[in-house]
Every structure is written in C-alpha cells, then in structure tokens.
Amino acid sequence: MTDSPDTSAATTEHGLAAERARRLDHVAALRNDGTNPYPYRFDRSHTLAEIRSAHGGLQAGTETEVAVAVAGRILLKRDQGKLIFATLRDRDDEIQLFVSRAVVGDDLFARIDDLDLGDWVGVHGIVMTTRKGELSVKVSGLELLAKALRPLPDKWHGLADTDTRYRQRYADLISNDDARRVFAVRHAIIASFRRTLAAKDFVEVETPVLHVEAGGAHARPFTTHHKTLDMGLYLRIALELHLKRLVVGGMERVYEIGRVFRNEGISPRHNPEFTMMELYQAFGDYSDVMAITEELFAAAARDAIGTTVIDVNGLSVDLAEPFRRVRMIDLVREKTGVAVHPSQSVEALRSLAAEHNVRTEAQWGSGKIIEELFEALAEHALIAPTFVTGHPVETSPLARVDRNDPHLTERFELFVGGRELANGYSELNDPVEQRLRFEDEQRAKEAGNAEAGTVDEDYLRALEFGMPPTGGLGIGMDRLTMLIANVPTIRDVILFPTLRPEVLD
C-alpha cells in the first residue's frame, strides 16, 4: 500500500479526487495482499455501551482480563509513535482503542496506522483504562470491515451546510451528535405512542396510501396514475376516512401512524410528506380523545427525554399538567372585544375582519370568517399547550355538531408554541347529515376551492351500516418531535426532507 506506482491516479489527481484515488489504491493493495477490504461479517461480543456500563467505573491505569470483540467506525486517530489512540464509535457510544506496537507487532501496527478516518473495523482486545482514566480497548487484533473512500466532514465542527446535511444525511449522522439525538428522540416518541395505545387496547392498522378520493382534510393532493387500471389516483392527505370505515366494521379502537402527502408550500413547519398518527375510539367523544392526547404527549416526553418539562419558545411547560381549554369564539372575542358566533351575519363578521385587516373572500360564510379571525389574531400567541374548541360547522365537515350549539362542532385543535399539533372531534356518524356536509364541500370545490373535499359515496355507504359514537384524533408526529426535541425546523426531524434535485457533476 505504500509502494503504489507513480502511474496511480493518486499522483495525478488533486483534492477530493486524489483522496479517493489514494484510498482506492489502498483497497487494491489490500486485495493484492489477499485481504478482503469488504469482508462479509464480524462476530461482536459487546456493544460499546455494554462495555461502558460494565466497566465505566474502572480506576485509571487498570488492565482487566475481559476479552471483547467490538465493531464500529474510526472517527479520530492520535498517532503517538509507538502507540496509536483511536476513537471507535458504534450506534450508541464511543470508546478509545489503545494500540501498542509492542503488543500487536510491526505488521498489524502498520496496518492500523494506515487506517483512514471513516473506516469500519472489527477489534479484538481487552478492556482497560489509560493513566488518565480513559476507558479503552487494548487492541490485540483488528480487521477492516469496510473501507471508506471519502473523507469525513470536519472532525470538530461536523457538517454545517444545511443543504449538504439534508441531502447527505449519512454524513450528517456520522458527524453531528445533535442529528443522531433528534432521530433517537423521534423513534422514542413513536415507540412510546405504540406502547400507550397498546395498553389501551388500540389495534394498529394500515390503510391505503393511494386514494380514489382525497378526503379527510382540507389540502391540495398529489396526483398519480395507475398504469394497468389506467386511472388517476391521489396520494392520501389524511388517514381519517379509512380508519372510520374500520370502526364501522367493529374494530372499535384503531390507529395508524403513517405518511400523508399535501401538495402545498414548504416551510420550517411544512414538508410535502409528513407523518400523522390518527386514532378512533368507539363509544367516546372529543373529551375522551383530548384526555388521550394529554396522556400521549406526557408519556412521549417522559420516554424520549426523561422529563415532561420542555422549553417552548423560552417558556417552560410541563406536559404532565392538563392543557388549557378555550373556545375559538371566546379567543376571537378576547382579541377583538366583540362577541362572535357563526349565527351572526356574514356582513357583520366581514366588517369586523376588515377592522382587523383580515382578508376575506366573497364565498366565505360566517364560520370561515371566524376561523380566519382566530388564525390571524389568536393562534400565534398560543404558546403553552391549548385546546381550542368549538370550531364552526362550516369548516369542520366531518365533526359532529356541538350537543349544546347547532352552529359549533365538538372539535378541538391543540396548539403549542403557536403551531397546530393535533386535531380531534366527536365524529359525525349520521350518514344523512354527512351527505349534506359533503355536498357543501363539493359545491365549494366547484366554486374553485382546491382544498375542498368531494362526496365520498363509499364512505357514506359505510356510515349507513352504522358507526357507533366515536372520538377521533390526529397528531402531527413531526411537529411533536420538533417540540420534544426542541428543534426549530421540520427538516431536522425528517431524515430526508423534500429538496430540489441535486445537480451532480
């Protein structure tokens, strides 16, 4: 490997190309020596975390007789002449390799010296601590498990360029602790949800992503096409309508954690594909699912970060405490000083909106204007967790009318840090009323509202078989992860966020 001929690419290329060429030469030299630079497997006896938990308290300058076989990636190397110190990392931890020329012999020492940062290795050795007390594996044997051809990002600063971090998430995960932390939090939250729901006898199901009707939410869908059936299809914008069909079918408690797609803008809070958890519980109403929401959030925080106290825009919030509940119309009254209600005339509400510089459209009814007033005046100020309830019927076509007020629904949206995180309601289960609501949606769509829904005849047929009273809930898992992991952008909680295609040379 040191005697690569002068004709090798490494001597003619520059920069990154030279670095790759040098490492490729190295791979070729290993093969010439009969060493497979990409062997098939390695028998590991311990993870690095297991070693740390068993021997973390070892006194400085101690050598045990514990033989281990560990595997990981070489991140740092400190060549000290006849000693080499290297930092090895596996999925959860790092440990130092201690390599003594006197122990491993000249040949292996030279091969270890030749390792590049980024190489994967399998190591045999014994557990020890150095004079300074650093837990280490004293290497007796080492084999290359996979050669890295490209140099790692900066060993101290990691990868900082946002573009590169999102496009080359592998490099981000290698070099940035925080990236690894955030995705560990994300996994812990999802695992926590599954445990909480399993304990409540919910059944996890999978429903179609390809929809003939894009219903269950107000959003512009993606379209696609099936070749053999020669038909247009939508990617789902919500899980709702299929899950409720399952409640009709008698499954009683169902949930799905799945990807939904909305063909809308991209922002620090919006990715075109994102993950929703939706659940439906027979015999319950919106009060039941508000309680479940609080329980899911508190358990997820506890499981993911070990505490229910989180920071929201500089405000310390304890998710274990009940969330504030307030009606949408009361929030609008607080902000405007005027009592509002969907029973009021469109004209009166339109002039109130104009007073507060809230733009309205001609086809909007009273309920839609109230919701716009709420979004413009009150939403951004809801920092601590707040259930906003009592949405107008006009903007909630799948929610059941409030048992005490025919103009409002038994619906809530949960806001934290000024962002919507969850949405739920007492589900409308009267097929006759549901048809009327769908027909209103259809009219709005025909009037040019691309986000409006259509009449889903199969869903109506399902409701005609009878759906028990049901409470439903949807939670945006990406936003919940942002909240608990305390990161400012949704791209930091999605492994591969949507980007324009990279131009490769």
Next chain:
RNA sequence: GCCCCUUUAGCUCAGUUGGAAGAGCAGCGGACUUUUAAUCCGUUGGUCCAGGGUUCGAGCCCCUGAGGGGGCACCA
C-alpha cells in the same frame, strides 16, 4: 408565486477601499510509548455556484440564472 439573505480547498471558515486567493482540520512526508479536537516540523490541494457585464484590473461592483436558508402567501 413574491421579497430578503447566502454560496470561497474534501470539511469548518477568513478574505480590508476593486490591486499576486488564505487559515484550521482532513490528506501526504517526518518526530514522538498514555494521547483524547494530541502536539511539533515540512508539504500537496482552488471552475471563489454558473453565465454575462463594468474596469487597466473583479472573490469583492452590476445584470441574469441555479442551489440552500428565512419571511410572505398557502397549509398541519
């Protein structure tokens, strides 16, 4: 879709008034038996995002475009 910011070595970043493109890390060569962002000596490495323009001269000024970020709009 509109507005603002940004793009310099593999990575992290400087670059003054428009006057010879730099540092640290990584790499390469050398020293070093308890280092830990090891240290020390030497050293390679550039389409300054792309294309135009102004100028004796452009990384820097102007125009157009591209990627990314933020805001608005849309939305969860």
